[in-house]
Amino acid sequence: MKKKGTKESGRGNWREIWHFLTKIHLPFLWIFIAFLCNFFYQKVMLILPSVTAGLLSGSLENEVLMDAIWFYVLFTIVLCADIAFRTPAQHIAARNTRRAIWKRMLHIRMDYYDQHNPSDLMSTITNDTTTAMQLLVGWMTGFLPAVYYTVSALETISTYNIWLMVSVFLLLPIKIIYMIVVGRMNYKTQAGVYRRIGGLTAYLAERVRGLSLIKTYTNEKKELENGEKAAHGLFHANMRVTKLQCVITGIDTLIGLAQVMIVMVFGVILLQRGDITIQQWIAFYMFSGTISNNFSTLIGYWTQLKTIQGTLSRAAHLFMAPGEEKKDSGEKKQPENMDIVFEDVSFSYGEKKALDHVSFRVPEGTSTAIIGLCGSGKTTSISLMERFYVPESGRVLLGGVSVSDLTLDDLRSHFGYVQQKAEIFSGTIREIVTYGLHREVTDQEIWDAAEKTGVAELIRSRAEGLDTPVTAGGASLSGGQRQKLVLTREFLRKAEILLLDEPTSALDAAASRTVQEAVFSLFPGRSKIIVTHDLSLLEQVDQIVVLENGVLKGCGTYQDLQENCETFRELLMAGCEKKEAAQ
Numbered sequence: 001m002k003k004k005g006t007k008e009s010g011r012g013n014w015r016e017i018w019h020f021l022t023k024i025h026l027p028f029l030w031i032f033i034a035f036l037c038n039f040f041y042q043k044v045m046l047i048l049p050s051v052t053a054g055l056l057s058g059s060l061e062n063e064v065l066m067d068a069i070w071f072y073v074l075f076t077i078v079l080c081a082d083i084a085f086r087t088p089a090q091h092i093a094a095r096n097t098r099r100a101i102w103k104r105m106l107h108i109r110m111d112y113y114d115q116h117n118p119s120d121l122m123s124t125i126t127n128d129t130t131t132a133m134q135l136l137v138g139w140m141t142g143f144l145p146a147v148y149y150t151v152s153a154l155e156t157i158s159t160y161n162i163w164l165m166v167s168v169f170l171l172l173p174i175k176i177i178y179m180i181v182v183g184r185m186n187y188k189t190q191a192g193v194y195r196r197i198g199g200l201t202a203y204l205a206e207r208v209r210g211l212s213l214i215k216t217y218t219n220e221k222k223e224l225e226n227g228e229k230a231a232h233g234l235f236h237a238n239m240r241v242t243k244l245q246c247v248i249t250g251i252d253t254l255i256g257l258a259q260v261m262i263v264m265v266f267g268v269i270l271l272q273r274g275d276i277t278i279q280q281w282i283a284f285y286m287f288s289g290t291i292s293n294n295f296s297t298l299i300g301y302w303t304q305l306k307t308i309q310g311t312l313s314r315a316a317h318l319f320m321a322p323g324e325e326k327k328d329s330g331e332k333k334q335p336e337n338m339d340i341v342f343e344d345v346s347f348s349y350g351e352k353k354a355l356d357h358v359s360f361r362v363p364e365g366t367s368t369a370i371i372g373l374c375g376s377g378k379t380t381s382i383s384l385m386e387r388f389y390v391p392e393s394g395r396v397l398l399g400g401v402s403v404s405d406l407t408l409d410d411l412r413s414h415f416g417y418v419q420q421k422a423e424i425f426s427g428t429i430r431e432i433v434t435y436g437l438h439r440e441v442t443d444q445e446i447w448d449a450a451e452k453t454g455v456a457e458l459i460r461s462r463a464e465g466l467d468t469p470v471t472a473g474g475a476s477l478s479g480g481q482r483q484k485l486v487l488t489r490e491f492l493r494k495a496e497i498l499l500l501d502e503p504t505s506a507l508d509a510a511a512s513r514t515v516q517e518a519v520f521s522l523f524p525g526r527s528k529i530i531v532t533h534d535l536s537l538l539e540q541v542d543q544i545v546v547l548e549n550g551v552l553k554g555c556g557t558y559q560d561l562q563e564n565c566e567t568f569r570e571l572l573m574a575g576c577e578k579k580e581a582a583q
Contacts, residue, residue, distance in 0.1 A: 013316070017309055020316035024100040026136075030089035034141040037082040042149040044075050046156070049286035053279045086141055093133040098125050101315055104323070110388040112321045114349060122205065123197040124315045132311040135304045143301050150294045153287050160280045167266040168291055171259055178255075179299035182248055183306040189241045190310035196234040198314065203230045248303075256292060263288040324387070324408055333406060335399020338364035338414065338496045338527055340385060345394035347380060354380040356550045357394070362543075364496075367520070367528040369538055371571060372547035378531040381547070382499045385529075386415055416495035420502035422482035424474045429459055430466040432474075433488045441492060449491045453518055455484040483515050487522065497527040516540070535572060544568070 051071050101124060158165045207214065207223060214223050267284055270276045276284070340362040347355045355377045362368045370378045383389050384396050387403050396403045403411055424432050433449070434441045446466060450456035458481055462468040474482040483503060490498060503515055512534065519528065520540060530537060538544055539558050546554040546561060546568050554565030561568040 013313070014309070016316035016320050017312055020312060020319045021136075023104075023319055024093075024097045026096065027089050027092040030085060030092060031137060031140050034082065034085035034089050034137070035145070037078065037085055038141045039145040039148065041078045041082050042145040044071075044078050045149060045290065046152050047071065048075065049283040049290075052286060053282035082141075086137060089141070090134045090137045093137055094129045097129040097133055097315075101125050101129070101318065104318055107323050108318070109322050109324055109390075110383070111349075117202045121198065121314070121318065123194065123201045124318070126201075127197055128194055128311050128315060132308050132315075135308050135311070139301055139304050139308070142297070146294050146297050146301075150291060150298065153291050153294070157284055157287055157291075160284055161270055161276050163266060163270065164263075164276070164284050164288075167262050168259075168288060168295075170262055171255055172295060175255060175295060175299055178251060179302055182244070183303045185244055186241075186303050187306035187310045189237070189244055190307050191313055193234070193237045193241055194311055194314065196230075196237040200230045200234050203227065252296060256296075259288070259292045263292075325404070332410065333401045334410075335401045335406070335414075337399045339397075339399055340497070340527070340529075341395075341397040341400075342381070342384075343395045343397065345384065345391045345396060347377075347384060347389060347391050353550050355384075355391075355547075358547070358550070358552045359394075360545050360552060360555045362527060362529060364527055365525050366542040367530070367540070368543050368545060369530045369532055369541045370545045370547065371532060371538070371568075372553075373571075375549070376547040377550040378547060379501055380550075381545075382501060382529060382531060385497075385499065386412055386417070414496050416490040416493050416498045418483070418486050418490060418498065418500045418503050422474065422479065422486045424470065424482055424485060426470060426472040428464075428467045428469055429462075429485065432470060432485055433492060435489060437489075437492055445492060446488070449488045452522055453484045453488045453491060454514060455481065455488055458484075480510075480514065484518070487515070487518050491522055495526070497529065498523055500528065500530045500532075502531055502533065512536075546571070 048071075051068050101121075105118070105121065154165055154168065157168070203226070207227070214220060263285065267276070267281050271278070271281050342358050342360050345355055345358045346353070358377070358381070370381055372378055380389070384391060385398075385403065387396075387408060390404065398406065398411065398414065425435065427435075430443075430446065433446055443466060447456060447459075450459055459465055459468065470476055474485070477485070498519075500519065503519065516534075516537060519530075528541075530541065532538075541558075543555065543557055544561055545552070546565055548567050553567040554561050556564070562572070
């Protein structure tokens, strides 16, 4: 399916950004203390020109020198305090933001990931948040103190001579117009960089998982070209930022030099006329530099806001996407039994119809196979049972209760899930087989389950036993071994309903038979719903659901469907021909 992205605009979407910021739990206490330190720092900076002017004008009395020494000590302490509180505030904000984004990714609806590559969001957690929180906390702690300093400094200068204050404002309109234009350009370039980072991260994450496929097809050269293309895209995006920064720096320098020249000319003229003293002139010269810098800083906060907007745009969009409805409020309904019923269910992926008015029933404690060609809606059916997706019309019932009326935790606690690729995370064997079990599991329980699933011998063959580390995705294990570990986990989970999505498709014949035997012997009395192309399973189940292009073609026993369902007979014939061709 074609991935749909969000089109970035020069203006961005502040509603999304604001909504995002309300969800990430910023460290307001740290930020407030850093704000006070910055505010006090600006107050000290207001005194600096007068103290320095007193020294430079020739006042070397002991009292003046001691005041200057104490002032510079205080200046250093305040500066260090500002850094000591602002930097941790930035790190805490970044940590909380990563936690909020990861929590959101875990609780967002699955259809979001049908349209957005999850790997593309990794850089949002790892990279975007650091930059954004540094800028955001800096903005929150620095903006108002900078305003206070600028206003107070101008007020002080006006007491020297009104024309001195006028000289500071001459280039201000040019600065404002220039920074607004630059801010919009900065948003676009920064957003482009973070899109490229996300794309490169997603590309590398996908290719690293498929290195064996790349090597099998000797496609290293092509993948190297693709990787270089993605890296060059990021390089060019960074270069656009660099070029813009060069322009900003150049114009800033020119405006700053022009400001200095104007201030010096005004100051010298007023000094020669006797309108100001030499001490006022020195203080004014120092004030003019800091005021000019503060004007740049204040206007630069606009650029920072646009940078923050560009950096957080993807994360903010994530928080606007629909999350899973937990239904945790109000009266909790409980299913009467473990019967699963589809009532006239329809569902689509975009414009593609996956299920079209499908109705069938899976009685509690029975085994059901769901079969059909690729794209017929088999996996979609079991995804709807666990509410990974929500039907467009119709209902899915568990024990007479719509799954949409059950809390997600309650609903999913009734299900175990064995996926086609036997997905496991890195960790020890103990961690793998107890993953998702919200109870204490003893080693004896694990060994008993491992004996039943046939994986105990593998565990004993490893020196570290249950503490044997397994690499990401179980790459150090065979497909059959991974599947047995997953079955061990499901045996320990003791869920009433076991969903199996092509559990034997990636296994050889011997491993497939072992897994089949384990499925039917280990879980007596539990409902088993098996999505499969493996025809050898069909005679072992209680009923079979036949789907074709999302339409229910038949539901019944093997014998019933052989007699009454043409689609089922065609699937059997195609399976037999495939088996004969393989022999």
